[in-house]
Each structure stands twice: as C-alpha cells, then as structure tokens.
Amino acid sequence: MRTLYHFALHPASRQARIALAEKKLKVTESPVNPWQLDKGDWKEFEKVTPEGVPPTLIDVIPSGKVVITGARAICEYANDGSTRHPLLAEDIVERAEARRLADWMDQKFTQEVDALILHEKVEKSVAGLGSADTAVLREGRAALAQHLGYFCWLLDQRDWLAGRYFSLADIAVAAHISCLDFLGEINWRDWPTLKDWYQKVKSRPSMRPLLNDRVPGFRAPRHYTDLDF
Template identity: 50%
Template sequence: MSVERTLHHFPLDPASRQVRLALGEKRLPFAETHVRWWEQPDDFIALNPSGVPPVLVEETSKGRLAVCETRAILEHIEEQNPEPPLLGRDPAERAEARRLLQWFDRKFDAEVSAFLLHEKMEKRLLGYGAPDLANLRQGREALRHHLRYIEHLLAERDWLAGRRISLADMAAAAHISVIDYFGDVPWNDVPVARTWYMKIKSRPCFRPLLVDRWPGMAPAPHYHDLDF
C-alpha cells in the first residue's frame, strides 16, 4: 500500500530529529513542513492539540492518519515498517533501547536541554532576553555527566543499547546534535563518545540534519563536518 508522509516539525527540536533519523534509517520518504511551534499556529493545533512537534501525517487509499508525539510516532514507524528493526532483535536489547529512550527524553532533557537549549535557543525564539550564565554552567556540567555515562555504556558495546544501532542511539544523537549546533559539547574530553557520534553522524539518515539552519542562529563551525 502506497503511503505519502508529511512530517510537521521544527528542525532544531530534538524530538523532531529523532523521528527524522528513524524515517531516514528505514529509508522511508517523507515531505517536511517546518512549524513555528511557539506561535501556536491554528493549523498545527488542529493536528496536535498540545501544540508540540513533531506530527507525522500519513495519506493512504484508506484515509488520513495523524500520529502525534515522538514516542507514538517512533512506535508507529516500527510497527508498520519492522525492517530494519530499530529496537533490537532480542528482548534484552529492546528493553535496553526503551530504557535509554526514556533516559534521554526525560533525564537528559530535564538536566541538560532544559538549561542549554532554553537559554541559547528558546529565549531567542520567544524574545525572553539574554542567556542566564548560571543556567548555562549547570547545563554544561550535567552534559559532561551524561557524556561520561555514554562512554560507560560504550565500553562494552558497539552501540548504546547493544550490538546494533537502535532508537537509543538516535535519541541520544538527536539531543546532542542540537547542543552541538550551538557548540557546547566538549568533544575533546570524551573521545569514546566522540567516536560514537562520528559513526552515527556519518550515516545517510543523519546528513539532512547537518544542513539544518535557522535564521539568526548560526551553527558552530564544526557542526556539519563528519571528521571533526
């Protein structure tokens, strides 16, 4: 059955980037609509009453389906397109991938992104003034903790959840890539995490993220380099 997909998203949103990576890794074509979510546009609210991107809209001969919120979209993609599997092929790896999805979407987001991305991106979009230096310091210190945890996981694994790339890697890379856009990742201090990020950054699914730009917010000079 033919499926026409449109992803409504914000390019520098970690949640949206997870879905883009999953669609790209499964080689599922999709059109894109950029959403200025902070303006709460009526047409987007009609798709998702929470006003939060991403939303994946699928058109088929049977009708139209709007799938809202990141985890629901990722699970939908996995159910409808099981190959290649992005939750692992055995129960242990699937459980670990789900645990790490929750880790990055809840713990990393609250301890790192809520400070760094709020100060560097959201305040600018919302017109809230200059970044708070204390919040930036707190976010950067928490980022170092999470990068050390990534290195701990990779000490005995090829990818974060096990032997194969999974949604856990995509969640981590989606969050970290936006912070890297603003140049706040101390890559020289975490060589194992840096090698992992270079691996996922070199995959075809990641390439569209490297050309993302938003007016008034230029990326760090190394952002688009595969060998940085």
C-alpha cells in the first residue's frame, strides 16, 4: 500500500496528490506539519525521508519499499508506473513544454510568488511568527499578476497549458493556484481565460480531495469549493 506524506496548503504536496489521483493509484494520505516538529506524525515522517520536507511517497513493490521524495519525482514516478491515464502527451514537443512549465512553477513561480504570499500568510501564521508584512504581500501579488497574465496568454492559444492534452503542466499550475485561491488571493473576474481553465480542472475527480481540505486557523472563501464559481 502506498503512503503519501503531505501538507494541505503546500503546492508541491498538492501536485503529488493530484498526479496520484489522476493515475487512479490507491494512496493513504498522512498529513504532516513542517512547522510542528514535535508532533508524532512528523517524528514518524523524519524516519522515512532524509530531506525532511513533504511530499514523500512510500511505495511497496516486489523488490521492496521505495521512498520517492519531491513533487517532480513523485509525479514522474506515478506517470512512468503505468501507461494508463498518461500525464504527458506522446508528442515530444508537448512533453517538453509540459516539463518546462512544471519546472517554471517549481522554480520561478515558487520564488517570485509562493515565497512571498504563502510565507507571509501561511508559514508565519502556522509557525507563530507574527502578522503578514503588507509590503511583501504587495510584491508577491504584483508578481502573481504577471504569472497569471502569462498563463492566460498560453491558454488563448491552447486547449490546455502545454498543448492539446491535460498534463503535468496543468497539475503543477493547479496545485499552486489552488493554494492561492484557498487564501482568496485571486480575483477571478480579472482572469476570465484562466477561470475557464480552472473550472475544467476543478471538475476533475482528482481535485475533489483538495477542495475538501480544511486547515485549522484558515477559512477558504465561499467560491473555493464551487465548481461554477
């Protein structure tokens, strides 16, 4: 049986959760909180991963137990494990584009947006580090607007972010966007093209567990769980 250690408001963890669900793989989810290191679940988590950061997937295969750490490795592992429900197109150009956008989210988007907004609104709150810095939030929101504009530009030319098919690119962007949407950081009236795409993504069965997430100390906006928001 597979076990996935994850944190709810964590884009990397959400990527892994969506990818595993898209591949129809049975997984037991084990939530861990990176900012509460004294909790029992975290101590158990530290025993199985050297990185000490979610997401981490524990899989049992005929040759023994396998530990896969990190969103990118888990998503690729899930996709490579079966030809059913592929997360990458057969076309090599579209496959490369999907990986490029996934890397964009892992690196550029994380540094320019998540490291500011999620740090100020989530990490500081959970870790008890005080209130959010409004100047840092303004900087993160300005960067977010640039990224959202880029995604809209891509979607004006394509059915999905990387091309003709739903892929790891859509999973990566949805994971990050869903965290920000949970925090009420996206005014969807300003991004109708992206909204149409996100409505399609939200309607996929793989997204339902994320829409049901509840995080102590946070309340998602009313539209967060609405498929026709």
